[in-house]
Amino acid sequence: MRFQDVIGHHELGAKLRAGAKAGRVAHAQLFHGPEGSGGIALALAYARYLHCTQPTDDDSCGQCSSCKQYEVLQHPDLHWSFPFFKKDGTEQALSQPFQSAWRERLLKHAYFGQTEWLESIAADRKQLFIGVQEAMELNRKLGLKAFAGGWKILILWLPEAMRVDTANKMLKLIEEPTDRTVMLFVSENSNQLLATIRSRVQAIPVPRIESNVAIQGLQLHFGIEEKRAKETVRLTNGNLAEALRIIESGESNDDHRLFTQWMRSCYVQDTVTMVELAEDFAKPGREGMKQFLRYALRMIRECILGNYGASSLIRLTEEELEFAKKFAPFIHHGNLLELCELLESAHRDIAGNVNGKIVFMDLSARVNILLRKAG
Numbered sequence: 001m002r003f004q005d006v007i008g009h010h011e012l013g014a015k016l017r018a019g020a021k022a023g024r025v026a027h028a029q030l031f032h033g034p035e036g037s038g039g040i041a042l043a044l045a046y047a048r049y050l051h052c053t054q055p056t057d058d059d060s061c062g063q064c065s066s067c068k069q070y071e072v073l074q075h076p077d078l079h080w081s082f083p084f085f086k087k088d089g090t091e092q093a094l095s096q097p098f099q100s101a102w103r104e105r106l107l108k109h110a111y112f113g114q115t116e117w118l119e120s121i122a123a124d125r126k127q128l129f130i131g132v133q134e135a136m137e138l139n140r141k142l143g144l145k146a147f148a149g150g151w152k153i154l155i156l157w158l159p160e161a162m163r164v165d166t167a168n169k170m171l172k173l174i175e176e177p178t179d180r181t182v183m184l185f186v187s188e189n190s191n192q193l194l195a196t197i198r199s200r201v202q203a204i205p206v207p208r209i210e211s212n213v214a215i216q217g218l219q220l221h222f223g224i225e226e227k228r229a230k231e232t233v234r235l236t237n238g239n240l241a242e243a244l245r246i247i248e249s250g251e252s253n254d255d256h257r258l259f260t261q262w263m264r265s266c267y268v269q270d271t272v273t274m275v276e277l278a279e280d281f282a283k284p285g286r287e288g289m290k291q292f293l294r295y296a297l298r299m300i301r302e303c304i305l306g307n308y309g310a311s312s313l314i315r316l317t318e319e320e321l322e323f324a325k326k327f328a329p330f331i332h333h334g335n336l337l338e339l340c341e342l343l344e345s346a347h348r349d350i351a352g353n354v355n356g357k358i359v360f361m362d363l364s365a366r367v368n369i370l371l372r373k374a375g
């Protein structure tokens, strides 16, 4: 990850490089912005620039031994920390057992969010955190001499996951930094950070990427075709982590197909098709069924927004928009609340392991009645 690989934020990149060239490097910096804005990408490009032995005004060189080490994320003076869980059978809660999963995740690309990280480490429903033992380990690591004799850099993702005692331990590092140490915190919810930390770091806002820049970025850096890039950026408001999540799952088209067929069959009470669709619904497993129900809920809400003249709020693909226009008249204040409650309760049933086909058939019968209710 060099500055040329970072999507958008060109001015911010130039400012960071100019500061580095002039020797103005704050030892604790907070890159903060919403998910999918590229905070990790920027921090990584900046760290690489600081470590590069031949940097130009525009970027790290890409050739020196330090740059080569960054290519595989194996620089001895670049340290990472992030939220994790305590592995069964381990004595201390340290990020060490998760470092290779982290490298692997990051080598895919730097535009991921907490959802992807949870999947990467198979955390399921475990609570992730950065604990006090991890903070002590970071104190130790940053207290050592730099291997290459230059900067020692820590990139810590989601400092808001630090508990109070952890944050207090980190404060010591922030207030009394060891020589040539740079700490880059990358936050998605900096308002959850302790004020004592927030007031002692240099804040660097990393705003949401503008839509046209995000669309270009998806095409250029991820090889996504223009139509798909436009659709997902519109859907996600330029949150690249979410956009890539949708693109990589490839499931949204299936959800849309199932939803449209389902709504039609509910409206005309076509039970044969409903039974067939119940099979399709149950096929992808519990997580897939939950995702579909969330999708259905969103679509129904979007229809009512369209109904009531707030069409600028609608975030739909072209296909979905076409369907929503035809379907919107059937959603109104006389049935909206009940429809949403039905979908939410179906979601709870699926999460609670009730048979998917039964949930779907029951839901279909109730939706049929509600869709026929006059507005």
Ligand SMILES: [Zn+2]
Pocket (backbone or CB within 6 Å): 051, 052, 053, 054, 055, 060, 061, 062, 063, 064, 065, 066, 067
């Ligand atoms: Zn270099």
